[in-house]
Structure formats: structure tokens, C-alpha cells
Amino acid sequence: MRSRFFVVTGAIVGLYLILEMLRRTGIISLYWAQIMDLSLIITISAVGLSLIYGFTGQFSLGHAAFYGIGAYTAGFVSKSLGGGAGVAGFALALLAGAAAAGLVAFLIGLPILRLRSDYLGIATLGFGVIIRVLLDNSHKLSPALGGAKGMLGVPQLASFVWIFWLAVGAILLARNLIASSFGRACISIREDEVAADLMGVNTTALKTLAFVIGGALAGLAGALYAHRYPFLHPSTFDYLKSLDVLLVVVLGGLGSLTGTVVTAVGWVFLLEWLRAILPAEYLDLRGVVYALVLIVLMIARPQGLLGGQSAKGGKRRAVA
Amino acid sequence: MPLLECRNVSRYFGGLRAVGGLSLTLEPGELVGLIGPNGAGKTTVFNMITGIFPPTEGEVLLEGRSLAGLAPYRVTQSGIARTFQNIRLYKEMSVLDNVRTAMHADRGYGLFDALLRTRRFGAAERRLTEQADALLERMKLSARRDEMAGSLPYGEQRRLEIARALATAPKLLLLDEPAAGMNPSEVGDLLELVRGIQRDFGLTILLIEHQMSLVMNLCQRLVVLDFGEAIAQGTPAEIQSNARVLEAYLGKVATA
Numbered sequence: 023m024r025s026r027f028f029v030v031t032g033a034i035v036g037l038y039l040i041l042e043m044l045r046r047t048g049i050i051s052l053y054w055a056q057i058m059d060l061s062l063i064i065t066i067s068a069v070g071l072s073l074i075y076g077f078t079g080q081f082s083l084g085h086a087a088f089y090g091i092g093a094y095t096a097g098f099v100s101k102s103l104g105g106g107a108g109v110a111g112f113a114l115a116l117l118a119g120a121a122a123a124g125l126v127a128f129l130i131g132l133p134i135l136r137l138r139s140d141y142l143g144i145a146t147l148g149f150g151v152i153i154r155v156l157l158d159n160s161h162k163l164s165p166a167l168g169g170a171k172g173m174l175g176v177p178q179l180a181s182f183v184w185i186f187w188l189a190v191g192a193i194l195l196a197r198n199l200i201a202s203s204f205g206r207a208c209i210s211i212r213e214d215e216v217a218a219d220l221m222g223v224n225t226t227a228l229k230t231l232a233f234v235i236g237g238a239l240a241g242l243a244g245a246l247y248a249h250r251y252p253f254l255h256p257s258t259f260d261y262l263k264s265l266d267v268l269l270v271v272v273l274g275g276l277g278s279l280t281g282t283v284v285t286a287v288g289w290v291f292l293l294e295w296l297r298a299i300l301p302a303e304y305l306d307l308r309g310v311v312y313a314l315v316l317i318v319l320m321i322a323r324p325q326g327l328l329g330g331q332s333a334k335g336g337k338r339r340a341v342a
Numbered sequence: 343m344p345l346l347e348c349r350n351v352s353r354y355f356g357g358l359r360a361v362g363g364l365s366l367t368l369e370p371g372e373l374v375g376l377i378g379p380n381g382a383g384k385t386t387v388f389n390m391i392t393g394i395f396p397p398t399e400g401e402v403l404l405e406g407r408s409l410a411g412l413a414p415y416r417v418t419q420s421g422i423a424r425t426f427q428n429i430r431l432y433k434e435m436s437v438l439d440n441v442r443t444a445m446h447a448d449r450g451y452g453l454f455d456a457l458l459r460t461r462r463f464g465a466a467e468r469r470l471t472e473q474a475d476a477l478l479e480r481m482k483l484s485a486r487r488d489e490m491a492g493s494l495p496y497g498e499q500r501r502l503e504i505a506r507a508l509a510t511a512p513k514l515l516l517l518d519e520p521a522a523g524m525n526p527s528e529v530g531d532l533l534e535l536v537r538g539i540q541r542d543f544g545l546t547i548l549l550i551e552h553q554m555s556l557v558m559n560l561c562q563r564l565v566v567l568d569f570g571e572a573i574a575q576g577t578p579a580e581i582q583s584n585a586r587v588l589e590a591y592l593g594k595v596a597t598a
Contacts, residue, residue, distance in 0.1 A: 195457055202456035202463065203442070203449040203470070206435070210443045213432035220392055222418040222447040222510050231453070277434070 038186055045182060054294075059182060059250055061290035062189040063243045065283055068270045069196045070239030072282040076271050077200060078232040079212025081139050084146035085240055085267045087153035090259025091126055092119035092241025094157060094167060097176040097248035101166055104177075112179040116188075116245045123241020124234045131233040135226065138215075150261030157256035172255035180249035188246065192239055196279055199235065208232050209277065240267075273319060275329020285327055343406050345370045345546045346391070346422075346514055351400035352570075353386050360386040361570040363400070368514070373540055373547045375557040377581075378567035379590055384550045385427060387567070388516050392424055393417040404514070419447045423512035425503040427519045427550070433492030437483060437502055440491050441474040444509035474509065480539070481505040497528050501535070508543060515539075517549040521556050529556055536560060558582070566590065 041058070044050045050058065071085045096119030103111040134145040161169030168174065199205050207228050210218040219225050248254055270289050274281030292315070296308045319327070348366040352359065361383040368374055376384050389395040391402055393414040402409045409417055423444075432440050450466040478484045481501045486494060491502060500520055507515060520536070521529045533556055540547055551557045557564065558578045566574040566581060568590040574581055581587055 198457050198459055202467075203446050203451075204453060204456050206439050206443045207446045209435055209439075210432050213434055214430050216394070217426070217430040217432070218443070219414045220394070220418055220424060221444040221506060222415050223443070224413075224415050 034190060038183075041186070042182060055182070056250075057290060057294045059180070059185050060247075061287045062185050063246050063250065064267070064270070064290055065286040066189050066192045066246070067240045067243035068267050068274075068282050068286040069192050069279065070236035070243070071267050071271050072236075072274070072279060073196055073199070073208070073232050073239070074236035075268070076274075076276040076278070076282065077205065077212060078208040078229060079215075080135065080229055080233065081143040082146040082233075082236075083143050083261065083264050083268065084148075084150035084153075085236075086259045086261060086263035087150045088123040088127060088237040088240035089244040089247070089263070089267075090153055090157055090256070092123045092244030093248040093254055093259065094160065094173070094244075095119045095122040095241070096245030097173055097254055098164070098167060100176050100179070100249065101173075109179075112177075112184075112249065115249070116242060119245025119248070120238045120242040123244070124238030127234045127237025128230065131230045131237075135229045135233060147261060147264075150264055154256055154260050157259060160256075168254070170256060172253055174253060176248050176252065176254065178249060178252055180246045185246055185250065188242065192242065193279070193283060195235075196239075200279060204228065204231065212277070269316065273316070273326055275326025278326065278328040281326055281328030344368060345372075345405060346548075347403040347406075348387070348391070348397075349400050349403065351387075351390055351397040351402060353383075353390055353395055354398045359570055361390065361397075361567075364567075364570070364572050366565060366572070368546050368548060370513075370546055371540075371544070373536075373560060373562050374549075375561035375564045375578075376548060376550045376567065377552070377557055377564055382567040382590075383570040384567055385518060386570075388424055388518055388548075388550065391417075391516065392422060415447075418510050418512075421511075421513035422516065423507035423510045423514075424516035425500075425507050425518055425520060427522065429496075429499050429503055431491040431499055431502060431506070433490065435491060436488050437478065437486045437491055437494070438471070438474055438488065440502060440506050441477055441509045442470050444506045445470050445473065448511065477505045477508055480542075481535075496523055500524070500532075504535075504539070508539065512545065514546045514548065517547065517551075519550055519552065521551055521553045524553075526555075529553055532556070533560055 041050070045055050067085065067089050070088070071082065074080050074082050096115040099115040099118045100111065103115070107114070130149055134142060137145055158170045160167035161171070166173070207218065207223045210221070210223060211225050211228060215225055244259070270286045271282055273289070274285035293308065293312065296311055297305065300307055344367045346366070346368040348364055351361065351364050353361045364387065376387060378384055386395065390397045393409060393412055393416070396410065404420055404422065409420070412420070432443065435443070449470065451460070451463050455463040475484070475487070478487055481504060483498060483502060483505060486498060491499065494502060504517070504520070517536070521532055524532060536547065537560065539545065549561070561578060564576065564578055564581045565572055566587050573586045573590060574584045576584070
């Protein structure tokens with residue numbers, strides 16, 4: 023038990039040091055470093071949706087909205103502080119982004135989490151549209167938010183060390199949750215909500231818990247995004263972007279955290295790789311290739327890349 | 343004081359009366375059978391007791407306390423567990439986790455213990471796992487511990503449902519057709535099993551069953567429902583010779 027802990031910790035620290043060195047020496051170019059950071063940010067957000075949909079079974083089409091709330095809240099806090107508060111100010115902005123998204127998840131979760139599957143999907147979709155419209159009109163609230171013209175001037179404080187370790191932390195947090203009684207209760211809701219209720223599980227509280235933690239992780243991802251890419255625009259947090267995260271979670275395999283993480287990173291790199299190899303005039307074909315990958319994978323492995331390990335070892339599914 | 347008391351409970355679905363004016367009392371330690379033709383309202387009685395479909399009229403009391411207004415999970419936490427007519431296991435979870443999930447209310451640690459993996463979390467999880475393993479051992483399911491519940495044969499799924507219900511530490515166990523789909527030898531094993539757990543766990547059991555051999559051998563007392571009303575209560579021998587019961591099951595005797 024102990025030795026495994028040290029091996030895993032050693033591997034993660036080693037990975038970090040190698041990546042950091044490759045970046046410092048320029049072997050990983052600034053361009054690909056930026057893509058790597060984006061892949062980790064998307065991972066944090068996808069882990070959040072994995073908790074909500076993959077493990078608790080609550081179909082959500084509004085994940086990008088939490089991502090946007092986190093980005094705009096954190097961006098606004100940082101911009102107001104003017105970058106003078108340094109690391110403490112940055113940490114505060116990240117916390118504010120995650121907390122704001124978590125709070126909104128709690129407030130909208132109360133009325134809509136009683137809905138089941140398709141209906142919940144439609145309600146979260148509506149929520150995503152509302153947030154998009156609010157962001158488009160955000161300049162009426164405060165000119166600093168920029169409205170439909172987009173938001174500039176958020177200090178770019180999210181370095182690789184922050185992004186990497188927050189991603190590790192998010193994954194660890196999710197893993198610990200899933201491998202606890204709370205996680206088992208969430209999975210039981212996905213499996214059979216009526217039975218879970220009758221076995222003493224407060225389904226409302228646990229669905230809300232998953233929704234709040236998942237939303238807060240998306241908020242954290244958005245907060246990092248705001249401090250890594252200098253231009254925030256409402257279209258980045260459009261409800262269509264919710265589909266991207268949903269696809270990552272489904273492709274990775276519902277109920278597989280490893281699948282979510284691997285797919286999130288792989289997906290971001292796949293899109294960029296396509297951009298690199300396709301001639302400029304065919305760049306739009308990216309969407310076709312991407313859709314084809316989806317269709318082929320759903321035919322070949324409907325349970326997702328790493329889903330359904332269950333067939334081999336029973337214990338794997340709940341923990342992996 | 344009776345363990346469970348249904349006082350004049352009725353349940354309507356729109357204009358349809360599924361159960362009407364039923365009064366039922368269970369003393370601690372009793373093993374009572376609830377029988378009746380299909381559609382008589384037996385499962386509705388279970389749904390009223392567990393709070394899934396609360397009674398439209400009347401009230402249910404557990405140890406003298408009314409269960410009115412309690413959500414199903416609160417009813418379970420106060421000491422009533424059940425199994426289902428059509429098995430409702432968590433198919434994509436391991437056998438062990440099916441049982442451990444039912445101990446969620448008794449987990450003994452908070453969210454932050456879980457997220458930060460505190461010492462309390464470790465100790466409590468070990469205790470939960472030990473208790474779950476003991477239950478699996480008791481239900482002869484230890485060999486299946488790490489398999490997916492959905493992959494178990496039918497008879498074992500029925501036993502796992504009972505194990506999961508016991509994991510909620512109930513005082514009253516409601517079994518909904520536990521012998522459905524079983525062959526005579528499996529029914530014999532089930533009979534021993536139900537007697538055994540009733541004794542070992544000090545349970546009161548109310549069971550719905552169509553297999554008369556099981557009901558007549560196992561139950562001390564029977565309640566017969568027909569069209570949502572209790573038409574007879576008594577010992578198995580009394581019920582077997584009750585004219586109204588025969589009529590409900592076989593139809594009215596033609597009189598010349």
C-alpha cells in the first residue's frame with residue numbers, strides 16, 4: 023500500500039519534471055506548450071462532467087456554462103485586483119471561479135435535478151443558452167467584462183506548474199470521491215435511482231453533491247483558462263462547447279475516470295494534430311475526421327475507450 | 343407495542359383504488375405472508391409502507407411513530423428494508439459494492455474524510471468491508487464478491503438482493519416474491535435461508551409470495567388480499583379452509 027503510493031507519487035513528480043524541462047529547453051515549442059496546457063484544462067473540466075454524468079448518471083448539456091462562469095468570475099476578480107496581488111490574488115481568483123460555478127450549480131441543481139435523463143438534458147441545455155446570452159450582455163453589468171466584444175486584460179498568471187498540479191489535484195479528488203461511500207452511492211443512483219432511494223441513499227443530496235463538485239471543477243478549469251489565454255469571448259463558452267466535453271466523457275467510457283483523462287488529453291492533441299497536417303484550405307475537414315472517429319468508435323466500442331473493464335475484473339469499474 | 347401498524351390505509355391511482363381500508367399489524371419477530379391473486383394490491387402495500395407511494399388515506403406506524411411524510415430513504419434509515427419483485431440490483435457494480443452501498447447511511451465518515459483520505463476514512467471503510475463480507479458469507483455469495491451483480495445467475499441475484507437489504511440494518515424486512523422463478527429445490531433452500539436470517543438478525547418479516555408450499559411452511563400468519571381489501575387473516579391452516587379465500591382464488595361455487 024505504502025510502496026504503491028510512493029511509486030505513483032514518484033511517477034507524477036517525474037512526469038512533471040520531464041515536461042517542465044522539455045518546455046524550458048524549448049524542445050516542446052511555445053505553441054505545443056500552449057496546447058498541452060489546454061489539454062490539462064479540458065481534463066479538469068471533463069473530470070467534473072465525468073462525476074456528474076459518467077458516475078452519477080445525470081445527463082448534462084450545460085457544462086460549458088460552468089466553465090464560462092468560472093472563467094469570467096476569475097477573470098473579473100484578477101482584473102479588478104490589477105495583477106498587483108501576485109500569487110495570493112491569483113489563488114483567490116481561482117477559488118472565486120470555482121466557488122461561483124459551484125454555487126450556480128447548487129442553485130440550478132435544486133429545481134432541475136429532480137428531472138430524469140432527457141428532460142434534465144433539455145433543462146441544462148437551456149441553462150447553457152441563458153449563460154451564453156448573459157455573457158453576451160455582460161458589459162451592461164460591468165464594462166470590464168466586455169460583453170459580446172470579449173474580455174481582454176486578464177493577467178496571464180497560469181503557468182505550467184499551476185495547471186499541472188491543479189489537474190493532478192482534481193483527478194485525485196475525483197478518484198478519492200469515487201472510491202468512497204459517497205462515490206458508491208452516486209454510482210448506485212446511476213444504476214437504479216429508485217433502488218438507491220430505498221436502500222437509504224439520499225439521492226437528492228448526492229446528485230446535488232456530484233453536480234456542485236463537477237460544476238466547481240469546470241469553474242476551476244475556466245478560471246485557469248482565463249489566466250492562460252488572453253482573450254475571453256462568450257463563444258468559447260457556448261452551449262455547443264458543452265458537447266465537446268460530453269463527447270470526451272462518453273468516448274472515454276462512462277464510469278471510467280482513467281478513460282476521461284486519457285480521452286481529454288488525446289482529444290485536444292488530435293484536433294491540433296489535424297490542424298497541423300491538413301492543408302489550410304482543407305482545415306474545415308477537421309470536423310469531418312473528428313465526426314468519423316466518433317462514429318467508428320461508437321460502432322466498434324459503444325462502451326467507450328476504457329469503459330466496461332468490468333467484464334474482466336469486478337472491482338476495476340468503480341475505482342478505475 | 344406492534345413493530346408495524348397500518349391503520350386503515352388506502353391508495354388511489356387516479357380513480358383506481360389499488361388498496362382500500364387495509365389494517366395490518368405486525369408484532370416483533372413475526373413472519374407474516376401477504377397473499378392474494380394477481381393485481382390484488384400486494385406490492386402497493388409494500389410501496390405504501392416504504393414511502394414510494396405514500397397512502398392516500400390512513401397512516402403507517404413503525405414502533406408507534408408515524409412514517410407520514412418521510413422520503414423512502416428516511417423510511418429505510420428508520421428500519422424498513424425490502425427486495426423487489428423484478429430484481430433491482432446495481433448491475434454494473436460489484437457484488438461487494440452492491441452491499442456496501444446499502445451501508446451509506448452508516449458509513450461513519452464525512453465528505454472531507456473521503457476527499458482527503460483521513461485515518462477515520464480508512465478505519466471506517468475497513469469496517470464496512472468486513473461487515474459486507476460477513477453478509478456475503480452468510481448468504482453464500484463470497485465466491486462472487488468481485489463479480490458484476492448483473493452477471494450472477496438468477497437465484498444468486500435474489501440472494502444478493504436480500505444481502506443488500508440486510509446491509510441497511512433493518513428491523514422489518516419486506517420480501518417481494520423471493521421465490522419467483524425458482525425450482526422446488528431452490529425454494530427449499532430459500533425457506534431455510536429466510537428462517538435462518540430471521541433468527542440470526544432478530545427480524546420481523548412480511549413476505550409476498552405465490553408459491554403456496556413456501557408460504558404455508560414458512561409463515562406463522564397470513565393476510566389475504568383481494569381487490570385491495572383484506573378478506574382474511576389467520577394461520578395457514580385457517581386460511582386454507584376459508585371459504586372467501588377459496589372463492590377469491592378459484593371463483594364462486596355455483597349454487598343450484
